[in-house]
Amino acid sequence: MVHHVTLRDVAEYAEVSVTTVSNVMRDWPYVSHKTRERVLGAIEKLGYTPHVVAQGLRTGQTQAIAFVVPDLSNPYFAAIVSAAEDVAQEHGYTLLIFNSHENSDREAVCIRRAARRWADGLLIAQTAGAHSSSLDGLVTPHVAIDRVPEGYQSPSCTLDNFRAGQLATQHLVDLGHTHIAHLGGPTHTRPAQERLRGWQSVLAAHGLPSHYVQHSGNSWGCDDGYTALQNLFSTGDVPTAVFASNDRMAVGALRAIQERGLNVPDDVSLVGVDDIEISRFLNPPLTTVRQPLEDMARAAIDLLLKLIHAEQLETTQVVLQPQLMIRQSTTSPRTGSAT
């Protein structure tokens, strides 16, 4: 490896002390115009660029934020990470990513690695359920994002998934549906639990029955929605409306419905959650509940940066509101042709 240009090299070239060069770099005011010019010239000439690791050691700050994600290949999380990266860069921070693969053990490892003073702060979408084991005792500033264990009290930033479930279900009820099934997401995740609860609360408020399809899978994919709905059909139960816990599952459900020769929305109305890119382009375009992912990522990073800089926090638990996007996959049920 070739020797790298250091502060010392610049100092020697410009015939000043190392400290002075450092001062120039850090825009310390008490450097005379003349020497500043000379130092700047030397820096330019030698192509000096600061050694972030050395700075990190000295200052105790790495200007990096770690993000522990359950599943990076999931477009939903990819979008969140993307937004987080933007905000982090804006503030001069670099994002480190750790994929926990929806596995609590791997997650714990990720957190431990991240906390080894790699990162100034930690952003985490927890895969674990109730026990927040891996996080407590963690000294590194951290903010929980998207998924938060029940009863979690530390700073966090989430979406109102309960409300999302309500919005979707209320929309179906308003259209006149009385036979509304739910395709639940992975039961160990908070968002899936909350959306389910939202759905239940609306049905209960209207005295309607809960035709719940608990999908057995461990993920939010298209095939989960597909097989879940196939299972429902195989029981002979055909609802007039289906609320899927996310858009990808809704896509799978859509396929299952169409394969059975039924029409969306005439025979079955369908609602998803997330409003991923393709939702608008499905046939029919999918009614869904939009989640402000970018806002969430932004809020979470803002929170984390305040934590890192030990600033005063007014609100420590940010909850963002979803928005119903009505498209063509939902309509009133046919009168008289139920089941």
Next chain:
Amino acid sequence: MVHHVTLRDVAEYAEVSVTTVSNVMRDWPYVSHKTRERVLGAIEKLGYTPHVVAQGLRTGQTQAIAFVVPDLSNPYFAAIVSAAEDVAQEHGYTLLIFNSHENSDREAVCIRRAARRWADGLLIAQTAGAHSSSLDGLVTPHVAIDRVPEGYQSPSCTLDNFRAGQLATQHLVDLGHTHIAHLGGPTHTRPAQERLRGWQSVLAAHGLPSHYVQHSGNSWGCDDGYTALQNLFSTGDVPTAVFASNDRMAVGALRAIQERGLNVPDDVSLVGVDDIEISRFLNPPLTTVRQPLEDMARAAIDLLLKLIHAEQLETTQVVLQPQLMIRQSTTSPRTGSAT
């Protein structure tokens, strides 16, 4: 901030020298069983965990790899990054991500930041066109992935996009199509150029005309495919088959075709590239060309690690082969009803 447990603390507690503790940590053989036990005990007791930044400064290795991506919110890149993260973690490396937003200037900034000795190596999917400006003169080991400038000679890892274009087009020709349009991806990207060339080469080999739809956009999204195909229709040209440069554009195209009251595949056959998750669940399921993203990411990281460890490389330019996935969006053209 609370004082953090350091090697020195452990050393004092175990009543040995700092070096000995370091030696224990690094599994240096010449430590007696007795002291090793005592040190291990102290480490356990005090909860020591090494300071990666200090290690990085001392050893000159950060055990980190930077990945510069054009667009992280694109599921295609999310999948690549996800795979890369897996492989990196396997080897004990952490992934830093930089989003260049398809912008050469931002990309250059990312590269510069990454190269400030943050990362031991650099993985980059270049957004730039022919001029490899930001990379040359870069001392940090680097591997180009997925997108490589024309004539690029440094280590790289790519997919055979030319072949992908050929596979898709040949499939359509084999089915008997003679009127095959192409929806091109962003023209400044190598993959889009190559797929276009693959399409052209097959048409030329069969003496068929090139009904090329150049979409004006700067991205690979659904709406790009949608508007591109709408534009094509507005010229009165209705091909019997469409080859879209990726699946998302194909989804948009599918919608445009269906909105016009045409059927896929009876009126128009449709092929995409990538085989993203939803492709199998579309109506009809999309015929597409599968790209081995994980293999590419794995190969790229392997290459990069060898570069970092200055190992001998047998092959420096890896090219991976695509695979045609035939589904229900393609069929033979109707005889006699060609426009």
Next chain:
DNA sequence: ATTGGAATATTTAACGTTTCACATTTCAGA
């Protein structure tokens, strides 16, 4: 006993910064 090499442990000097404390210069005001 003496030698010498392996085994075990320690001292010391880095790695490239920042920062504290101090030294020197400058210069307005008395």
Next chain:
DNA sequence: TCTGAAATGTGAAACGTTAAATATTCCAAT
């Protein structure tokens, strides 16, 4: 001309680790 605070510069000590060199112990082979 003298005073002292502001302006400008420097030296040295960290930050926590590793690695080379050195010191000490131990023990088998002479």
